[in-house]
Amino acid sequence: MKNCNLATENFSSGRRNYFLDFKRAVNDNRYLSITRSDELDDGSYKRSSVVVFEQDFHFLISAMSSLFHSAVYLHQDNFSVADLVHLRTHGANKGIKSWDVxxxxxxxxxxxxxxxxxxxxxxxxxxxxxxxxxxxxxxxxxxxxxxxxxxxxxxxxxxxxxxxxxxxxxxxxxxxxxxxxxxxxxxxx
Incomplete structure (x- = not known):
């Protein structure tokens, strides 16, 4: 029995192709496979993948949320990493009510x-x-x-x-x- 694709998305940027596949494994576990495929000069492709199992999705989402939150402040003048740390530890509500609905x-x-x-x-x-x-x-x-x-x-x-x-x-x-x-x-x- 083969792993089954439940949903898939893909997009390209130049010579890079990205594939996001939500799959079910033969043992019935579900996971997200994120693959990047780079077209090389000789026409072949180099692929690299990351797999995240369903029980870890909330960690991935939390990490991505934190990353995007931090990225918002990257280009603000006079905003240091110390300011961001202070904002995240003292000024931001960490409770679930502060999460995306x-x-x-x-x-x-x-x-x-x-x-x-x-x-x-x-x-x-x-x-x-x-x-x-x-x-x-x-x-x-x-x-x-x-x-x-x-x-x-x-x-x-x-x-x-x-x-x-x-x-x-x-x-x-x-x-x-x-x-x-x-x-x-x-x-x-």
Whole structure:
């Protein structure tokens, strides 16, 4: 069985061609393949590719958003890198409310459904908020990272172990554990 293209886009600039392919692998994982193809003088092509798996899309989007945000200030007179760092750490709201509406977990859930969301985004909806340094999505990603991304191991955690994360107390740990318990019960019916 071969990997399946779900969606594709391409564009060219001079002797360079770019291909963005959203694919499904034979193991049913979905990923984005970004390929650049350069036409060489002899008529052949040199290709280079990057692959990003679906569970890492939110990291890619976050990184691109941060990059574009930084690029906005590149050509402003008398605006230094130190000014940008200060703006990002003190003057900018890092919360989910500051995100593009289409990237916010609740709005994304309504528009696309839960199937299109990462585990971190779904858990972020349960916990509701992060803390001053971390969004709810990043906080949820940190919790998942601690259990190797495995929901079965997360379900085995208790309130005390979840509360070791800054920003998670008894209410948020209860929401996470209750949702996982409901999922367990649904699977045992």
């Amino acid at each position: 289409n990237l916010r977990p609740r709005e994304k859930f309504i528009a696309l459904g839960g199937e299109q969301m990462s585990n971190a985004e779904l858990i972020a909806m349960l916990i509701g908020s992060g803390h001053s340094d971390v969004s709810a999505v990043d906080l949820a990603a940190n919790v998942l990272k601690a259990v190797g991304g495995r929901l079965d191991l997360l379900a085995a955690e208790d309130h005390k172990s979840l509360s070791r994360f800054k920003g998670i107390g008894i209410a948020k740990s209860s929401a996470i554990l209750a949702a996982l318990e409901l999922g367990r019960r649904m699977c045992s019916v």
